[in-house]
Amino acid sequence: MELLNQHVSIRKFKSQSLPKSVIESVIYSGAKASTTGNMQLYSVVISETPELKEKLIPLHFNQNVVKSAPVLLTFIADFNRFTKWCEISNAVPGYGNFLSFVTAAIDAILVAQNVCVAAENQGLGICYLGTTTYNAREIIGVLNLPKLTFPVTTLAMGYPNESPVQTDRIPLKGIIHKERYNDYSVSDIKELFSFKENLESSKQFIKENNKEKLAQVFTDVRYKKADNEFFSQKMLEVLKEQGFMF
Numbered sequence: 379m380e381l382l383n384q385h386v387s388i389r390k391f392k393s394q395s396l397p398k399s400v401i402e403s404v405i406y407s408g409a410k411a412s413t414t415g416n417m418q419l420y421s422v423v424i425s426e427t428p429e430l431k432e433k434l435i436p437l438h439f440n441q442n443v444v445k446s447a448p449v450l451l452t453f454i455a456d457f458n459r460f461t462k463w464c465e466i467s468n469a470v471p472g473y474g475n476f477l478s479f480v481t482a483a484i485d486a487i488l489v490a491q492n493v494c495v496a497a498e499n500q501g502l503g504i505c506y507l508g509t510t511t512y513n514a515r516e517i518i519g520v521l522n523l524p525k526l527t528f529p530v531t532t533l534a535m536g537y538p539n540e541s542p543v544q545t546d547r548i549p550l551k552g553i554i555h556k557e558r559y560n561d562y563s564v565s566d567i568k569e570l571f572s573f574k575e576n577l578e579s580s581k582q583f584i585k586e587n588n589k590e591k592l593a594q595v596f597t598d599v600r601y602k603k604a605d606n607e608f609f610s611q612k613m614l615e616v617l618k619e620q621g622f623m624f
Contacts, residue, residue: 388503389443391536407496411488419482425450447534455482479622503538525621
C-alpha cells in the first residue's frame with residue numbers, strides 16, 4: 379500500500395542500463411495480472427538499442443522522457459498468438475472484431491500496471507506514455523507487429539535521476555459513487571477541482587499557455603477537439619488494418 383501511495387512519474391533517468399534479469403523479473407510479475415479467461419492476450423516488446431529507440435522517439439513526439447529512458451516497454455494487445463493456437467488445434471477463432479480488441483487491450487493494460495508496481499518495488503522509476511495509440515500505425519511498422527495486434531501503451535523505465543513531488547489528485551469523494559452513479563452539480567465540480575486550480579504550478583501553467591482557466595489549457599492546448607478527432611479516425615483505420623473489423 380505504501381509503495382502505491384508513494385508513486386511518482388519519473389522523467390529523468392540515469393544512463394545506467396538495466397540487467398536482463400531485472401527487466402524479465404518485472405515482466406514476470408506483470409504477467410501475474412488478471413487476464414480474460416486466462417487467454418493472456420498481450421505481448422511486451424522491449425526496446426533498448428539506440429537504433430530502435432531512435433525510431434520510436436519521434437513517434438512519442440520527441441519527449442525528453444523517451445530520450446532519457448534506457449528501456450521502453452511497449453504493451454501490445456495481442457490476439458495473434460491465441461488465434462494461431464486455435465487454428466492449429468482444429469478450433470475456429472472469431473476474434474477479428476472490436477470486442478476482441480477491447481478485451482486484449484484490457485489484458486495488456488492490467489499487465490502494464492503490474493509491471494509499474496513491480497518496477498518501483500525494485501527501485502526503478504517508470505513513466506506512462508499516453509502517445510502510443512496516437513502513432514500506432516508507425517509503431518506497428520517499427521516493431522514489426524502482425525495482424526490482430528495493436529500497441530496500447532508504453533512505459534519508459536530505468537533508474538531514477540530525479541525526486542519529483544507527487545502530482546495532485548482529486549479527493550476520493552469525487553470518484554466514489556455508492557450503489558449508483560451520482561452525477562455532479564456545478565458546486566460539486568467547483569469544490570472537486572478547486573485545489574488543482576489554485577496550485578501555484580497550475581497558475582504558472584495557465585500563464586505559460588496564455589489562458590484564463592486551467593480547463594482551457596486542456597481543451598485548447600493539450601487535448602484539443604481537432605487533435606482528438608484526427609487521432610480517433612487514424613486509430614479506427616489502423617484497427618481495421620490490423621484485422622479488428624467492426
